[in-house]
Amino acid sequence: MVRFENVGVRYGVGPEVLRDINLHIAPGSFHFLTGASGAGKSSLLKLMCLALFPSRGRMEVFGQDVATTHRRDLPALRRRIGVVFQDFRLLQNLSVFDNVALPLRLAGEDEKRTRNNVSELLNWVGLGTRLDDSPDTLSGGEQQRVAIARAVISKPNLLLADEPTGNVDDRIAYRLVRLFEELHRSGTAVVVATHNDALVRRFSHPVLTLTDGILYPSIAPVDNGGCLGVDIGATNRPGQIKAEAAGGPVVRRKLG
Amino acid sequence: MPDLIPDSEGAGRFLPWVVAVMVFFAALAGAAALALHQATGSWHNDLANTVTVEIPPQNPNADDKARHGARSGPDQTRPAAVMDAVVDALRATAGVTEVRPLAAAEIAKLLQPWLGNSGPGGLLGSLLGNLPLPQLIDVRLSEAGPAGLALLAKRLAKIDPGIRIDDHQIWLGKLIRLSQSLQWMMAACLAMICFATCSVVIFGTRAAFAAHLEVVKLLHVMGARDSYIARLFQWRALNMGLKGGLIGLAVTVAALFALSRLAADLEGPLFGDLALSPLALLALATLPLLAAGLTALTARRTVLYELSRLP
Numbered sequence: 001m002v003r004f005e006n007v008g009v010r011y012g013v014g015p016e017v018l019r020d021i022n023l024h025i026a027p028g029s030f031h032f033l034t035g036a037s038g039a040g041k042s043s044l045l046k047l048m049c050l051a052l053f054p055s056r057g058r059m060e061v062f063g064q065d066v067a068t069t070h071r072r073d074l075p076a077l078r079r080r081i082g083v084v085f086q087d088f089r090l091l092q093n094l095s096v097f098d099n100v101a102l103p104l105r106l107a108g109e110d111e112k113r114t115r116n117n118v119s120e121l122l123n124w125v126g127l128g129t130r131l132d133d134s135p136d137t138l139s140g141g142e143q144q145r146v147a148i149a150r151a152v153i154s155k156p157n158l159l160l161a162d163e164p165t166g167n168v169d170d171r172i173a174y175r176l177v178r179l180f181e182e183l184h185r186s187g188t189a190v191v192v193a194t195h196n197d198a199l200v201r202r203f204s205h206p207v208l209t210l211t212d213g214i215l216y217p218s219i220a221p222v223d224n225g226g227c228l229g230v231d232i233g234a235t236n237r238p239g240q241i242k243a244e245a246a247g248g249p250v251v252r253r254k255l256g
Numbered sequence: 257m258p259d260l261i262p263d264s265e266g267a268g269r270f271l272p273w274v275v276a277v278m279v280f281f282a283a284l285a286g287a288a289a290l291a292l293h294q295a296t297g298s299w300h301n302d303l304a305n306t307v308t309v310e311i312p313p314q315n316p317n318a319d320d321k322a323r324h325g326a327r328s329g330p331d332q333t334r335p336a337a338v339m340d341a342v343v344d345a346l347r348a349t350a351g352v353t354e355v356r357p358l359a360a361a362e363i364a365k366l367l368q369p370w371l372g373n374s375g376p377g378g379l380l381g382s383l384l385g386n387l388p389l390p391q392l393i394d395v396r397l398s399e400a401g402p403a404g405l406a407l408l409a410k411r412l413a414k415i416d417p418g419i420r421i422d423d424h425q426i427w428l429g430k431l432i433r434l435s436q437s438l439q440w441m442m443a444a445c446l447a448m449i450c451f452a453t454c455s456v457v458i459f460g461t462r463a464a465f466a467a468h469l470e471v472v473k474l475l476h477v478m479g480a481r482d483s484y485i486a487r488l489f490q491w492r493a494l495n496m497g498l499k500g501g502l503i504g505l506a507v508t509v510a511a512l513f514a515l516s517r518l519a520a521d522l523e524g525p526l527f528g529d530l531a532l533s534p535l536a537l538l539a540l541a542t543l544p545l546l547a548a549g550l551t552a553l554t555a556r557r558t559v560l561y562e563l564s565r566l567p
Contacts (some may be wrong), residue, residue, distance in 0.1 A: 051477045053567045070480070079479030089474050093262050106480045235411075 001027045001158060001189055002048055007057035009043055017043050019213045021057070025156065025191065030184045032200045033193040035210030041193045044210060045160050048191065049081050050074055050140070055202065079107050082151035082188075086163040088143045090135040096122065096146050097131040103154040113230045123150045140167055152183055159183060165199060173199050261468050261488045262474070263334045271493070272500035279504025279547045280445055280511070282484065283540050287512060289442035290536040292333075296435040303424045307395045309346065312418040313388035339391055339402045341415045346395055349411065351404055354396035363389055364403045442487070450550065457554040461489055465562050476566055478531055497551030501544025505539040508540070 009018040018040045019037065024215045025048070035041050046052035051059060057131040059066050061077055069077070082103075090099050097118055122128050125145040126172040135143055144164065151159060161180065165173035173196060181203075184190045189228075191208075194200065200207055339357060345408055346355045397404065405423055412419045465472065512532075532540075 049477055051473070051567060075479040075481045076477075078477060081479075083477055089470065091260065091471060091474070093259070102475075103478050106475070107483065108477055 001025050001029075001063060003060040004047070004054075005057075005058040007047065007054040007059055009040075009047065009052065010055045011039055017213050018047070018054075018061070018210075018215075021047075021215050023208070023215060025158070025189055028184070028187050029034070029194070030181065030190045030205045032205055032207045033191055033210065034195060036195065039210040040213045041195075041210055042162060044191055044215070045083075045162050048158070049083050049127070049160050051076050053206065079103065079154060080157045082156035082159045083152065084144075084147050084151045084159070084161040084164050085190075086166055088147040090143055090146055090150075092134060092136050094135075095132050096127060096135060096138070099135060099146055100149045101246060102155050103150060107154060109154075118149075121153055122146075139170060140197070144168070148176075148179065152188070155186075155254055156188060158188045159188050161190070162179050163193055163195070165192075165194050165196055170199065174202065177203060199219060257486045259300075259488070259492070260471060261464070271457065271496045274456045274460075275453065275500025275547050275551060276503035276507070278449050278456075279501045279543050280507050282449045282547070283505065283508035283543050284511065285445040285449065286540055286543065287508075287532060289439045289446075290539065291532055292435045292439050292442070292491065294533060294536065296432050296439075299428060299431060303428050305397050306424070307397065307408075308422045309342060309393040309395055309412065310420045310422060311342060311393070311416065312420070313390055324440070337422070338416050338419075340389050342393065342412060342419065345411055345415060346393065346408075347471040349408055350396055351398045352408075353398050354394070356394045358392040358394060360389075363392060385526070423548065438460055442516040452546065453550060454554045457493060457551050458558050461493065461555045461558040464489065465559060472563075473566070476563070482560055482563045485563060486556045489559045493555030494548050494552035497548035498544060500551075501547040505541065505544050505546070508543075 004021045004023040007021040007023075008016045010016045012076070017065070021044070033041055033044065043052065047054060047059065048061070050066065052058070053066060062080060064073075064077065066077075068075075091102070094102070100122060101114050101118045104117065105111075119128065119131065120129060125148065127142060127145060130138065130142070135146060138146065146165075148161075148164070151161075159180065164176055164180075168176065171251065177192065177199065180190050180192055206217070343357060346352050405421060409419075409421045412421065417469055492543055
């Protein structure tokens with residue numbers, strides 16, 4: 001679904017913020033992306049949602065090499081990716097309903113179907129009575145649910161969440177990840193960026209760790225079915241691979 | 257669905273007023289160009305097939321000589337006799353459709369703009385009897401080729417070598433050249449106005465684009481096509497351009513009305529031709545649409561260019 005080969009990213013003439021990234025996100029997989037602030041998590045997510053192109057290396061999204069994909073074909077790829085932003089990025093001049101309906105309208109969906117789907121989804125996330133409200137009248141948690149509903153309304157193949165648990169307490173954070181797991185069970189590949197290590201340990205999903213622009217894929221415990229799509233053979237630096245699984249031991253091994 | 261790019265933001269609020277000013281100037285330049293074009297055609301049509309035959313005044317010295325008996329001859333009877341001979345010769349010429357000698361009062365009227373009233377108290381009135389004025393004959397030709405005129409001139413020269421034929425080409429040529437130069441200047445003014453309008457729209461659109469960059473990036477990441485995003489700015493610009501255009505047109509109509517009232521007070525054959533035809537007025541009325549279209553197109557191109565810099 002998403003494949004990176006020796007991908008590097010730099011902004012302008014600055015130093016590389018991501019270096020030699022090798023990664024494969026398989027369809028239907030679930031990954032946490034962790035790392036300290038400034039490690040490059042947001043840049044990696046930007047790459048995955050095609051908001052940024054690599055400075056070097058090869059990047060494939062849904063089987064298409066983005067370097068050779070025509071610009072006019074990129075929007076169709078982007079519509080298969082849902083993004084939950086850390087700051088939600090809800091449009092304040094649109095109602096809750098219109099915010100969630102936006103991806104469907106951009107895709108040219110039938111308005112009647114859009115109305116039904118959006119109403120159903122907002123009911124599901126508990127905001128069925130706030131359809132016509134402005135986002136700025138909602139609490140932070142409610143805005144987050146609107147942002148998630150907007151990201152998943154078009155049933156994306158890949159869901160990217162940038163620090164969705166950054167502004168909520170542990171209980172809500174856990175419930176959010178459970179929500180992402182439900183989407184994951186319906187076949188959507190999910191990548192959740194977070195720096196909440198405690199939260200990550202509560203789930204048995206593989207972890208991608210970014211340190212100073214270098215990606216260290218994790219190895220999940222054997223009883224969780226291996227790496228769930230992380231191509232450990234093509235790791236970034238011939239060195240350490242850090243693997244963490246919820247409640248399990250941290251496995252470190254040397255390649256080569 | 258509400259507008260994704262609300263135009264209440266400050267970035268483009270001034271645009272309608274700029275467009276209004278540009279439409280006002282463009283309409284004035286356009287009106288001037290159209291009026292001149294129309295007048296040039298009218299002058300050309302009026303004068304193309306006409307010539308004026310000018311019989312020079314009698315030599316005053318000849319009068320003196322005649323009075324003192326030094327010499328008698330055709331000079332004494334020349335004006336009337338020559339006039340009759342010339343009129344007869346003209347009427348006998350093939351291709352001449354109308355021959356009309358100008359009365360003394362008509363000739364005096366031609367001098368009025370320079371010498372004032374021809375009435376009893378006026379300067380022209382006091383000078384009229386003493387001025388050596390030529391006699392003029394308006395001649396209308398069915399075809400006025402150079403060869404035909406040359407033949408006519410030769411025939412009239414036999415009656416009096418001093419007779420001149422004025423086909424107005426020198427005067428008309430200068431006037432038309434002046435008019436055409438002015439039209440080109442007006443066209444250049446229009447081009448500069450278009451350029452200035454486009455520049456303002458580009459800067460305004462860039463400012464609006466920067467102000468809404470987060471929304472644009474969000475739409476971009478969600479899979480909006482460039483044309484979709486450009487359309488948001490394009491409709492906004494169209495709306496503002498149309499508003500500005502209509503304001504500019506309203507001011508122009510008021511200005512042209514005032515100018516037409518002023519022109520109506522001026523006497524003279526030239527100014528009558530400067531009135532705009534209904535077609536010209538219709539052309540001016542389309543200016544707000546053209547301005548709105550130009551504004552929208554420029555905004556679209558600007559946004560597409562800015563979007564091309566996004567991944």
